[in-house]
Amino acid sequence: MHREEQIKRICAEVLERIRPPAEERRRVEAVIERIIAQLAEQAQVLGIEAKAISVGSTARNTWVRGEADIDIFLMFPVELTEDAFKAQGLALAKSIAHRYEERYAAHPYIHTYVLDAETGTEYEADLVPCFAVADPAALKSAVDRTPFHNRYVQGRIAGREDDVLLLKQFLKVLGIYGSELRRRGFAGYLCELLILHYYSFVELLKNAAQWQYGDRIDLEGRGTYKGEGHDPLIVIDPVDPKRNVAAAVSEYSFSRFIDAAREFLAEPGTDFFELHKDEPMSAAEFTESMRERGTELVLVVFETPDVVEDILFPQLRKAETSVNKVIVRHGFQVYRSDVYAEEGNAFLLFELLVWELPRIKKHIGPPVTSAYHAAKFKEQYRPSHRIFIEDGRYVVEVARRHTDAVSLLKSELRSCSLGKQVRESIAKGYEVLRTEEINVTEGLGSFFREYFRGI
């Protein structure tokens, strides 16, 4: 069979599975209409001036079957004060919610659960207050752009929704869908823009297989974004030309997508669209893996901070980077590292090549030729230390404070540069475990399975 034909057949087969059936669409639309009507009614009752609109994948018919997450934006007049905006936004959202959680992103918003009595299905919905700005150039809050994104995509995506679904499912299986995940991946809006630009899922893959760092996609040809050299991929926001929609795409996600695009085109198959949930690694498998590797794991465990994932994961990654630096600065060697979070606990994992060091270390002093600093240095160290000359500098041997990476992290973790919520959680307490102390439970077992597996 011709390769193009084969791919077409595979996509059709996958779409049969992931495209929401007409009944699901009808029900989702009905639920959204009901929420918007309730919000309008409550706004009047409460005397709040706000307009609710449906945004996101459920507003654009680009959600994957059975995964409809409803996004409703509550648009407030720009004249409102920040305090009034927050208060009215939450009050209005809560007024129609029976069971909900207050969540925090740029602003607080309400995550609620809506029962469709007719089918017995429960939908999750985010009710997000924003300012109804006249132009995306005049944002008052980061979420104010969303209604513009919605309008842009709604007007153009008709007829290509299937390609968006294929892309989302493909990315989900790779673990790089959504900017909120552990790997900073491709957000829904970005998926839609990529399909709008490349026309179809298959054309996108063919192009992505050849992507280079800094490739620039500019649908409206008006981009003024200046961040070149930082982001692997640049996709100019059509509604805000100085912004890169792909700024959150990590180097990993960028590379992973390129690799998978090539793999799929070379050997297409429906398995690229099937989430295979591996068995969590067992304690015995874990022990055997570590025996073979010979490395030492150091696992930092603390309570998962109560923030949304797209705040949590950037903070965990930041912590990973700064702890990495501290480990290296103290002379140990990191082989790999990663982060993980589940309901209760968040984890920073460091796999070390060198985790124990001798007691002595060098303290490098001034060049011998610097008479002034030389005198100071000798005055300070001569009474208690042996002084050497190495590479033209004075050197003394001093005691290493931490001869073991675990003791280092136990005492220095709080002095690392950490994001606000992670810092607060660590301040409440944390544990540092070494390989033999790690208890491979359900969640950690899945994490380690993936950690050891590779692509």
Add this chain to the structure above:
Amino acid sequence: MHREEQIKRICAEVLERIRPPAEERRRVEAVIERIIAQLAEQAQVLGIEAKAISVGSTARNTWVRGEADIDIFLMFPVELTEDAFKAQGLALAKSIAHRYEERYAAHPYIHTYVLDAETGTEYEADLVPCFAVADPAALKSAVDRTPFHNRYVQGRIAGREDDVLLLKQFLKVLGIYGSELRRRGFAGYLCELLILHYYSFVELLKNAAQWQYGDRIDLEGRGTYKGEGHDPLIVIDPVDPKRNVAAAVSEYSFSRFIDAAREFLAEPGTDFFELHKDEPMSAAEFTESMRERGTELVLVVFETPDVVEDILFPQLRKAETSVNKVIVRHGFQVYRSDVYAEEGNAFLLFELLVWELPRIKKHIGPPVTSAYHAAKFKEQYRPSHRIFIEDGRYVVEVARRHTDAVSLLKSELRSCSLGKQVRESIAKGYEVLRTEEINVTEGLGSFFREYFRGI
């Protein structure tokens, strides 16, 4: 007492001890005269056209009491072929020697022992053939410069011999006298030039205390030497202005001298001129030191090659550098290293911070964006390895060949870049010992004493 007065008194006191008494000078001169007369006589007998001259410290009255080493140069016509030169040079030198060794520097020469029957003293003498070139710019061999050096210093040093003696003794105590030593130090001719330039020992120290990298001393103001940026100190050869007499001075010797100059000027004392022979380190002290340090020593032992020290030590240092690189390239960490040689054995010492590593290591592949190389890499590794993506590149985990630095050196030492004679000696066999296998004998004990002591 005024500091200047104190220094003067100390120098006078030291000179009483190190200046050769009149009787010693007379005897040395008599022995030299006799050797030269014998050489002239034998040249005639053998029909060899050559003229013997006295050079070096014994020709310039700049030897330290009891340490007269006689240097006689046999000057041959420049027209002589290389083969005839070598053959006649050795024949003439051997003709007057009763007990001698053939040694090798640029050319072979004769090291012999001459008994002064009158006092019963045995002197060592080098009989070195050279070409009697008309100009140092027209050298045929590296030693041809020596007669010009001799003439230059002889004509100028009169009255300042004492300062040369103080300098030589000062450097000897620091372990940085002579280019032939373990630390590449200050040769006799360089000492004389430094005194000629700075006028006296004390003036030299005052200036050296302020030396900076690349300081340039040019007695005749005709220097064309272009090696700036490489040598810590530049002293233009007055008889060959494109040459740096101090090229052999290592960064260590340069720094050590600056440091000691400051120390002496700040707290002058006769102890700066007294060789204190420390007790060799005992096995118990060695064990205790290593327990405290926590590092691991790796000692490479092989038979000392049969070459003069100023060929041997540069080769040992070269071996040290290239073995260091190999150790680091394999992921281990060197804390310090050094070399040592005694009659029978030569040693390369590496003190390691990291000497054992886990079995796995990363093998870094091409960037994911390089489609061609990516395909090659995956084709090669996918059948047998797990592939990861890290920093935008493919990575596989492979087995580390050497998980221990001792096993590394046991198998890789011969593939290091080594000088000719060291390479030949190592090819005959070598041992690699770790801390607990090192047997601290007499010579090694002194070496380790110094190694652990610092300045």
